[in-house]
Amino acid sequence: MSFPDLLSLHPELSEGLRGKLVTNQPMSAVSWFRTGGPAQLLFQPADAEDLSLFLAKLPPEIPVLPVGLGSNLLIRDGGLEGVVIRLSAKGFGQIEPAGEGRLRVGAAVPDKRLAEAAAQAGLGGFAFYTGIPGGIGGALRMNAGAHGTETCERMVELVAIDRKGARHVLTNADMDYAYRHSGASKDLIFVEAVMEGVPSSEEAIRAEMAAVVEHRERAQPIREKTGGSTFKNPDGTSAWKEIDRAGCRGLRIGGAQMSELHCNFMINTGEATGHDLECLGETVRKRVFETSGIKLHWEIKRLGNFGPEGEIAPFLGVTEEAA
Template identity: 45%
Template sequence: MAPDCSVEGTIEAPIDTDGLKGKLTPDAPLAKLVWFKSGGKADWLFEPEDLADLKEFLRRLDGDLPVMALGLGSNMIVRDGGVPGVVIKLGKPFADVAIDDESCVVACGGGAHGILVASAARDCGVAGLEFMRGIPGTVGGFVRMNGGAYGREVSDVLIDCEVVMPDGRFHTLPASDLQYSYRHSALPEGAVVVRARFKGEPGDPEVIGAKMDEIAEARENSQPLRTKTGGSTFKNPPGKKAWELVDAAGCRGLTMGGAQVSEKHTNFLLNTGDATSADIEGLGEEVKRRVYEHSGVELEWEIQRVGRP
């Protein structure tokens, strides 16, 4: 029999945890869970044991507190004041990948990494999902943000997704309901993506693997992968590339506190070692100001910024 929900410390839990099996942590540090390695704490961090556990937890919460799902934390600034309410972290029980060879449908948990999805599809001879090799995140995150790379995005392949709402209700949403646009969806605030289905097509595993290798090499050559970063900072404006605008505005290598604009790829911000989230976000705002002053283009954040200043 699985143990009841463990609650660290002596702070009173926001709900009755009897019968729940996951781990509920108050004042949970989030810096270690995000790529920038900066930011404050979550009021509460819940790591569910399974789908039933998550649904029951949120049913008891009943929308009384804000809910935010956290994947790899690769495209996120957690502000220094921390995140109010409950952060949901999906672990291994939500990271499975199942493939129907005949239909080329790939079904995976919201916690599955993009590289795992692409690799599993390759091994089964399913093409069309290679681009997920280039998305540094989990299925839940890139379903919400219409993640994309190297000419394709989630809206091109998503069939539907299963979500748990902040009050515990469970829904299956077809891709058409998400009203996808560039790096945006109409997924309700606080909804946790627990599963998604993608449509691929028959392909040769060797050809698929070669394309994935090309994507991996392109990322290695052009992006500061081995740094504390948050991925692409700004959306590409229509007909333009954000990095070119940032570079033209003289922002390559620009610093603020411990934050720096990458010299390798100017649409990436870096934590050089001791940056606060305020440093990182402030640097981004300064880059936006300089770009607008230089070119008249108003850059939009692609990185999600959450929590209290």
């Protein structure tokens, strides 16, 4: 499928830009699941000024969606209307000192690259990022965390561009952080942040990083087409325990499967569609609810239009009141 060409409808959008604009760009190349329909228009700005210029010209009725490394995205088969903005490593991949114990980090920096830079700088508190397969922009948005540490513990302030192209600086308190959540406006696109660590020896930091890597390689299907943890942990238990208890370890629908190794990881075994993956996730949510009464919440972000196979109802139709 394809969408109407936004650049033909709005030729002024490309005027003066230095970044890259592509119409009907397949998003399967972006998502780690390797599934999903096209983006109506994909924009990769050259830098923050280029992003501001574009957003200031974009008609307000056109949807905007920022996408990072694509590690925790399930893009539906019908694709994404409007503009998808993906920050490039060239324009948003800097890591530089920002004062005592602090680093200024671009939103396109991979999490594990920040962990490496912090180790070289003798800054502890970032080793957990070694095991998170995403970028800093997404980590800031969802308060990514692992091994007892969360992004909110490291973030001091960030710079964001709003829907009209204006620049904002937000403090940690402005973000209203909670478990796998921030309260920042959806209209803000994060472009960089100041992160703070604690002094430590590089030897101690690298030992912690090695332990994170060892755990991840042993316990997670890291060589598969996956999106990381599928569901958030419920209060008082772990998502994987409830999935296992509901008999969903290894469960398959089409080309999608709950991992045998870590059953809170969904994988594309080769030919899965976005429909297969979302149907599998909702099947798991339904079975967990029927088994334990627990309502699992998606950690993976599901985006876009449903494809020709139709809409998938939450819990496959179980009412919100019951669930």
